[in-house]
Amino acid sequence: MWPRKQTRDTQVLSGMMMKQRRFEALVDAFQADLYRYAYWLCHDKTVAEDIVQETYLRAWKALDSLQDEHAAKSWLITILRRENARRFERKQFDLVDIDDFAVASEDGSPDTAIEQREIQRHISALALEYREPLILQLIFGLSGDEIATQLQLNKNTVMTRLFRARNQLKDALQPYSQQGGQQHG
Structure with missing residues (x-):
């Protein structure tokens, strides 16, 4: 009975490590794209960061439902779009508009x-x-x-x-x- 529990524990840990690696690969591959898209949607650096973080939280919870790795980008974009829509469902306070974040040019001119x-x-x-x-x-x-x-x-x-x-x-x-x-x- 004791070896069976160790085997089960080892399988659980192995599964968790695989999920962690899979998730980290998604973050590494799409973090910049998701942030750029979130920023385009909301025009606010901190809100974009929050939306991306919420996107990753929801993606982590639903990672087992992702069957096709080639669809990961579309899957994450869908989650991000829904997360952006959710922010309008929440109570919003009046904010003062600030200038849009300027992207530095490559040549610096x-x-x-x-x-x-x-x-x-x-x-x-x-x-x-x-x-x-x-x-x-x-x-x-x-x-x-x-x-x-x-x-x-x-x-x-x-x-x-x-x-x-x-x-x-x-x-x-x-x-x-x-x-x-x-x-x-």
Whole structure:
């Protein structure tokens, strides 16, 4: 009877260690993408961090339900989107708006930083129905089919929304690019 208990304990510990490694692999693989997406959704660094943490908490609890490792990214994005929606169900206090977090440019030039903020501002100004598929494509590199699955929409609807989002963004940025062209010669 004693060896049987040791075997069972060993199996339980082994299973827990496998789950821990599996979870750590998910965190390592998708942490940056999830944070970027959360930030795009809420435009607040600390809220984005909280949403990602809640996403990982829910993912840990439901990790055994993830059958296909190739679907892990979509699975985590779905959890994150639902977690973001839950924050609106909770009581919200009035907050003072602050400037959007600026992403540092690779070349460090002020012009590039200004352009990035301008693009981010215009993407943020898009209606959610256009902004969300565009962000899923730009940040996560999801295909039209994957976005359709993620947002539970028809692929044609997704492609139309992506087309309209790009056109709205192009129209919004057109005056900025013309102004930049005049300034730089």
